Amino acid sequence: MNETRRAVLEAIADYDVSGAEIAERLDVTRAAVWKHVEALREEGFVIESEGDGYVLESVPEFGESAVEYGLEAPFEIEYHDSIGSTNDRAREAAGEGAENRVVLADEQTGGRGRLDREWAAPSGGVWLSAVLRPSMPPAHAPLVTLAAAVATATAARETGVDAGIKWPNDVLVPTDDGEKKLAGILTEMEGEADRVSWVVVGIGVNANIDAEELPDTATSIREQVGDVDRRTFTQRVLERLDDLLADEEAILDRWRDLALTLGRRVRVETPDGVVEGEAIDVERPGTLLVDTGTETVRVHAGDCEHLRAT
Structure with a gap:
């Protein structure tokens, strides 16, 4: 969002403020204030x-300025x-030099998951891909996925959904019909031997669907608890992600707390x-430890299936 436009929104958020006062505060003309107000109205803000x-x-x-407004993450x-x-577009943006850019969509027509599996992404979901440039070696990049x-x-649980994580990154909901997929993560990276150039982390959430x-193996927030405010939900996901990336040591502990x-x-x-x-257990940067009965095997990547207890 244009910084002046953001400042105009913040100025009028709690009480009425004259155009002259806003103009003086922001060191712009009253005509400029009026243009920003009209642009915000066109985006759906009721002013x-x-x-x-x-x-x-x-x-x-929902929308660009709506999600940016009040977002406590950069x-x-x-x-x-x-x-x-969104991942395709985010990769393009990364190649153009973008950082901390989030490509967000109401629907995806060519969504995909891990191993190039088809991912249904109809209108009403939260489909986003964030362009990140973390200061870490490529070997640590799985931490971004976790x-x-x-x-x-975490954001799903805040809405009342009993969500957990299947290694490494599927967000599932236990139901009477078994565990159903609520959200998936798809991470792509470009880097050199000693540093990450960029990471694109795609997050797809079945929200108001x-x-x-959806496939029989999937569920949505709507099905579990009713419709969610997608603007607020998206903000919470991005804010929690930003907090975690600022404290890498906390990621594994938080993952363990939510692990199914x-x-x-x-x-x-x-x-x-x-x-x-x-x-x-899981150890840095996201390796799954599996006790086979004869040895402990460290699994760095793979397709995980939860087996029924025998």
Whole structure:
């Protein structure tokens, strides 16, 4: 959001302020103030004129300026009503030098998950990809994925959804029909031997979506607890992610607190074969420790399945 426009919003948030006062405070003309107010109105902000002053009555449900307004994290939002893939666009933005850019969409028409699986991303969800430039070696990049899963599960729990994490990054909800997927994370990276150039972390959340629009293995916030304020939810995800990335030492502990995988029998398909046993811990930067009964195997990457207790 334009910084002057943000300042205009902050000025009129709590009480009516005259255009002249705003202009003087921001060192711009009254005509410039009026143009910013009109632009905000076009974006869906309800701004009433009270005498000679302006007052903010309501904020739009979703969108670029709506999410940026009140966001307590250093992200710039790029919003699309519809896009093929937020991750694709975020990679383009990363190549253009963007940092802390979040590509956000109401729907994705070409969404994908891990292993290039198709990911349903209809209107009403929260589909975003953040361009990050963390100061870490590439070997530590899996921490970003874990942090994104923690941020998403935490925000979901704040809405009342009983969300947890399946290693490494699927956000699931235990139901009578088994665990159903609420959100997924897809992380892509470019870097050199000793440093990360950029990380794009894609987060897809089934928010205000009917169950009929989703696969049988998925669920939504709407199905679990009713509709959520997507603007506030998106802000909470981004704020939690920013907090975690500022405190890397906290990521694993927070992940363990939300893990559905630890203490469970699992089957993990890895590039080197299948590992089956009890998941006993996760260690930096996101390695799963599996007790097979004869040894403890460290799994760095793979497709994890929770097995039923026997």
